[in-house]
Amino acid sequence: MKKSKLKGWLYLLPAIVFLGIFMVYPLVDVFVYAFQEGFNFASQTYKGVGWYNFSYVLRDPYFLQAVKNTFIIVIITVPVSTGLALLISLGLNSIKPLKNLFQTVYFLPYVTNTLAVGLVFMILFKKTAYTDGLVNLIINWFGSESIDFIDGPYWAKMFVMCFYTVWVVMPFKILILTSALASVNEDYYKAAKIDGTSKGRIFRRITLPMISPMIFYLVITGFIGAFKAYSDEVAIFGTDLNVAGMNTIVGYVYDMLYGDSGGYPSFASAAALILFVIVLTITVINLMVSRKNVHY
Amino acid sequence: MTMQNSQAELAKIERKARVKRVTGKSLTYFFLSVWGILVLFPFYWMLLTSVKSYSAYNAEYTPKFWTAAPTLANYRAAFTTVPLARYFLNTLIFTVATTLIMLIVVTLAAFAFSRLEFKGKNLVFTLFLALMMIPNELVIITNFVTITNWGMRNTFWGLILPSVTSVFYIYLLKENFAQIPEELYKAAKVDGCSDFKYLTRVMIPISAPTLVTVIILKVIECWNSYVWPRLITDDPNYFLVSNGIQEIREHGFGRQNIPAMMAAVVVISVPLIVLFLIFHKKIMAGVSRGGTKG
Amino acid sequence: MKVVLDHLTKRFPNRTKGEPDVIAVNDFTFEIPDGKLIGLLGPSGCGKSTCLNLISGLEKPTSGKVFFGETDVTDLEPENRGVGLVFQNYALYPHLTVRQNIMFPLQNLKGADKLSKEEMLRRADEAARMVQIEALMDRKPSQMSGGQQQRVAIARALVKMPRVLLLDEPLSNLDARLRLQTREEIRRIQRETGITTIFVTHDQEEAMSISDEIVVMKLGVLQQIGKPQEVYNDPVNLFVAQFLGTPAINTFTGEVQGGHVYIGSEVVLDAPGVPDQEVFVGIRPEGFVLDENGPFTLDLTRVEVMGRDTSVVAAHPFAQSPSVRAIISSENEVDTGAAKVRFSLKPKKVFLFAAESEERIRF
Numbered sequence: 001m002k003k004s005k006l007k008g009w010l011y012l013l014p015a016i017v018f019l020g021i022f023m024v025y026p027l028v029d030v031f032v033y034a035f036q037e038g039f040n041f042a043s044q045t046y047k048g049v050g051w052y053n054f055s056y057v058l059r060d061p062y063f064l065q066a067v068k069n070t071f072i073i074v075i076i077t078v079p080v081s082t083g084l085a086l087l088i089s090l091g092l093n094s095i096k097p098l099k100n101l102f103q104t105v106y107f108l109p110y111v112t113n114t115l116a117v118g119l120v121f122m123i124l125f126k127k128t129a130y131t132d133g134l135v136n137l138i139i140n141w142f143g144s145e146s147i148d149f150i151d152g153p154y155w156a157k158m159f160v161m162c163f164y165t166v167w168v169v170m171p172f173k174i175l176i177l178t179s180a181l182a183s184v185n186e187d188y189y190k191a192a193k194i195d196g197t198s199k200g201r202i203f204r205r206i207t208l209p210m211i212s213p214m215i216f217y218l219v220i221t222g223f224i225g226a227f228k229a230y231s232d233e234v235a236i237f238g239t240d241l242n243v244a245g246m247n248t249i250v251g252y253v254y255d256m257l258y259g260d261s262g263g264y265p266s267f268a269s270a271a272a273l274i275l276f277v278i279v280l281t282i283t284v285i286n287l288m289v290s291r292k293n294v295h296y
Numbered sequence: 297m298t299m300q301n302s303q304a305e306l307a308k309i310e311r312k313a314r315v316k317r318v319t320g321k322s323l324t325y326f327f328l329s330v331w332g333i334l335v336l337f338p339f340y341w342m343l344l345t346s347v348k349s350y351s352a353y354n355a356e357y358t359p360k361f362w363t364a365a366p367t368l369a370n371y372r373a374a375f376t377t378v379p380l381a382r383y384f385l386n387t388l389i390f391t392v393a394t395t396l397i398m399l400i401v402v403t404l405a406a407f408a409f410s411r412l413e414f415k416g417k418n419l420v421f422t423l424f425l426a427l428m429m430i431p432n433e434l435v436i437i438t439n440f441v442t443i444t445n446w447g448m449r450n451t452f453w454g455l456i457l458p459s460v461t462s463v464f465y466i467y468l469l470k471e472n473f474a475q476i477p478e479e480l481y482k483a484a485k486v487d488g489c490s491d492f493k494y495l496t497r498v499m500i501p502i503s504a505p506t507l508v509t510v511i512i513l514k515v516i517e518c519w520n521s522y523v524w525p526r527l528i529t530d531d532p533n534y535f536l537v538s539n540g541i542q543e544i545r546e547h548g549f550g551r552q553n554i555p556a557m558m559a560a561v562v563v564i565s566v567p568l569i570v571l572f573l574i575f576h577k578k579i580m581a582g583v584s585r586g587g588t589k590g
Numbered sequence: 591m592k593v594v595l596d597h598l599t600k601r602f603p604n605r606t607k608g609e610p611d612v613i614a615v616n617d618f619t620f621e622i623p624d625g626k627l628i629g630l631l632g633p634s635g636c637g638k639s640t641c642l643n644l645i646s647g648l649e650k651p652t653s654g655k656v657f658f659g660e661t662d663v664t665d666l667e668p669e670n671r672g673v674g675l676v677f678q679n680y681a682l683y684p685h686l687t688v689r690q691n692i693m694f695p696l697q698n699l700k701g702a703d704k705l706s707k708e709e710m711l712r713r714a715d716e717a718a719r720m721v722q723i724e725a726l727m728d729r730k731p732s733q734m735s736g737g738q739q740q741r742v743a744i745a746r747a748l749v750k751m752p753r754v755l756l757l758d759e760p761l762s763n764l765d766a767r768l769r770l771q772t773r774e775e776i777r778r779i780q781r782e783t784g785i786t787t788i789f790v791t792h793d794q795e796e797a798m799s800i801s802d803e804i805v806v807m808k809l810g811v812l813q814q815i816g817k818p819q820e821v822y823n824d825p826v827n828l829f830v831a832q833f834l835g836t837p838a839i840n841t842f843t844g845e846v847q848g849g850h851v852y853i854g855s856e857v858v859l860d861a862p863g864v865p866d867q868e869v870f871v872g873i874r875p876e877g878f879v880l881d882e883n884g885p886f887t888l889d890l891t892r893v894e895v896m897g898r899d900t901s902v903v904a905a906h907p908f909a910q911s912p913s914v915r916a917i918i919s920s921e922n923e924v925d926t927g928a929a930k931v932r933f934s935l936k937p938k939k940v941f942l943f944a945a946e947s948e949e950r951i952r953f
Binding site for chain 2: 109
């Protein structure tokens with residue numbers, strides 16, 4: 001009996017060791033860093049304890065820019081991608097021929113390296129001395145002026161950013177919604193059809209309530225994912241996101257930690273904790289809204 | 297509707313409905329095709345650009361949708377001018393090693409949670425689940441410091457160690473293991489099968505589909521990982537493909553050699569796309585069962 | 591190999607805080623003779639499976655001992671006891687073929703017991719032949735019927751030549767026809783191998799039909815051991831009487847007064863020497879004899895003619911269940927239009943039980 005108790009812990013040992021070192025300890029440590037004022041990375045010393053790191057971060061214009069960018073990305077991409085994914089899934093669900101082909105094609109971005117494809121997007125949108133780029137070519141067809149999407153005005157950069165973000169997150173959402181739609185019992189539709197229910201009404205009164213848990217799941221995970229946006233930004237605008245004015249909160253954390261502007265784990269920790277609080281708040285609000293509105 | 301004119305009336309309604317149905321279907325297909333093109337076009341463009349010669353590409357002020365003289369020169373450049381093969385090999389080593397070690401760690405833990413009895417099991421499991429809510433961004437700072445202090449920057453161990461456990465996969469596997477009937481375990485016990493042998497000979501084969509899902513998800517994650525490798529490596533000898541791409545973009549071929557860049561991008565993207573085309577059913581099922589990106 | 595259980599007890603802590611321990615097996619003492627097939631019988635939750643687990647070694651008793659022959663095996667691990675175990679849901683390894691499943695126990699043997707590959711294959715073939723599944727050796731369990739799967743499970747249990755074979759509700763997942771067939775099969779295999787076999791079931795008919803002896807359990811407590819017919823004809827208490835036999839025994843509340851057994855106002859039987867008291871009267875369905883002048887009057891509900899037998903369904907105000915069932919030969923004509931039907935009783939088929947203890951009162 002005693003032997004078997006020890007055995008259980010033995011099997012768990014690797015997981016506990018790794019989680020302890022790389023999850024639990026850092027979790028404590030991040031608070032330590034965040035409240036140590038004037039921490040010097042080289043000498044591992046600090047001057048005092050307090051809220052200075054937070055107040056510094058909250059006054060740092062780079063951070064404020066990052067927060068603004070992140071919020072814009074979240075507010076635009078989450079509803080757009082979820083709505084678009086819903087439309088596409090409804091379309092997919094209403095057809096038979098080519099359905100599998102479309103599904104497979106739509107999933108392709110999920111398995112590609114976002115850094116790599118981001119480079120392609122940059123080239124498509126970029127305006128250089130040699131060429132205005134493909135997107136501008138299309139814009140010109142419609143008689144408008146070329147725009148520099150990569151180094152140009154803020155809204156243009158934000159447009160590319162949101163466009164790429166949506167492109168990247170769509171596969172997962174389409175997949176989840178398509179399977180949610182497919183799992184709605186056919187009998188509901190048959191019954192509604194016999195009753196002469198209109199298509200719009202079927203969608204509002206039957207389909208939407210039935211898949212609402214999945215939609216909320218996507219919204220919640222979408223919010224969390226979008227708040228952590230970073231590598232998609234690097235893919236389009238390069239590693240110097242502050243210069244491009246396109247940094248995100250996560251990007252700010254990494255910049256504080258490493259690179260030319262790095263060496264400040266205290267500021268990084270404070271920013272990371274602020275991000276965590278924001279995400280937590282939004283998630284809790286989401287959950288409260290969903291509890292009210294999700295029909296099972 | 298009255299009985300007298302019902303025949304004609306019905307035919308009319310029928311015709312109208314058919315027209316509506318056909319237009320609806322056409323619109324649906326049109327809409328789906330537009331998104332399909334939006335998804336595929338970047339892939340087409342990178343493939344196309346990668347076979348355009350440097351001079352031809354730069355001569356196109358107006359981009360062309362086709363090239364008359366495809367060339368593989370860019371691929372040669374991609375492998376010779378920048379150490380693409382090195383990045384590739386690094387990523388392969390990183391992916392295989394991380395996935396393998398993670399599988400072992402995760403399987404052992406899931407087995408302990410699902411099959412073994414010991415004091416404190418439920419408490420530990422609850423703690424594990426609580427860890428699932430902790431975002432990577434919060435712990436990556438200290439991990440960076442830890443790995444730096446251990447002198448593991450620019451080593452494979454530094455790359456691999458922090459990502460060899462996943463509470464989520466432990467949870468996924470534990471649920472799967474728990475579905476295997478208790479009687480199989482009893483039967484094996486009576487037959488003198490040890491716990492470890494039961495795990496390897498019975499549980500793992502039975503849970504193979506879930507393990508494959510976990511492997512697929514982890515491989516995709518590893519192949520695309522960018523943030524941690526970027527923090528932990530500044531020696532190009534240890535760059536993974538994602539970092540390689542950034543490196544190529546910023547210092548590689550000279551900023552303007554877009555075709556060579558695209559060739560590198562194609563090379564990097566191909567392995568996962570091929571994997572996907574072969575296993576697309578399994579991968580999609582796996583992701584919808586237990587995946588979120590990132 | 592005879593199996594002896596000596597004051598065997600197994601307690602589990604109660605899931606509800608503050609409640610006393612659950613005693614799954616309570617002070618069991620009995621001996622299973624070598625080479626016999628024993629049916630362990632009782633309603634679900636009575637501790638049969640726990641009892642089996644104690645014998646197999648999957649669980650350790652709180653107190654008491656288990657002997658195989660003269661050896662005390664109480665502290666031995668299951669793999670060292672030499673038992674074969676067959677489950678209700680077959681518990682075949684779904685990813686292995688039939689042959690691999692049967693060979694699985696042999697591959698676990700270590701040290702001196704280790705077998706060569708050829709020997710394993712030979713033993714597996716032999717076990718398969720025993721249960722007549724030689725032709726299915728390369729199939730996966732999912733490609734077989736329930737009956738075939740159960741045969742494989744039995745073969746797997748037999749292949750290591752166990753000293754004791756334990757069957758835990760082996761027929762419950764099979765449909766009626768297969769159940770009968772497999773039941774005969776188990777009987778045949780047991781006879782051929784002569785392995786001491788313990789067979790757990792909640793189905794009394796199953797237990798009665800193939801067991802050399804049956805052991806009736808209730809709530810962890812041993813009720814009665816004996817040859818099936820003996821237990822049926824001579825139950826020690828109301829529980830055993832009610833548990834054995836289909837249709838079930840009919841129970842009435844009654845009274846003994848001056849050596850007469852009263853149900854209501856009618857004297858249905860004489861019980862000389864039994865002191866006056868309240869009793870339960872149990873009457874087997876076959877204990878009724880149609881008799882116009884009989885002492886026992888019932889309200890006729892309907893008559894079911896089933897070939898050889900006729901089943902008279904009736905009601906009685908003192909009956910413990912809404913309907914009373916009497917089985918009589920179909921040569922008897924029952925007036926289906928009548929409101930009442932009268933019977934006399936076969937004394938051997940009538941049992942008296944004390945109202946309080948429900949113990950048998952012999953007379």
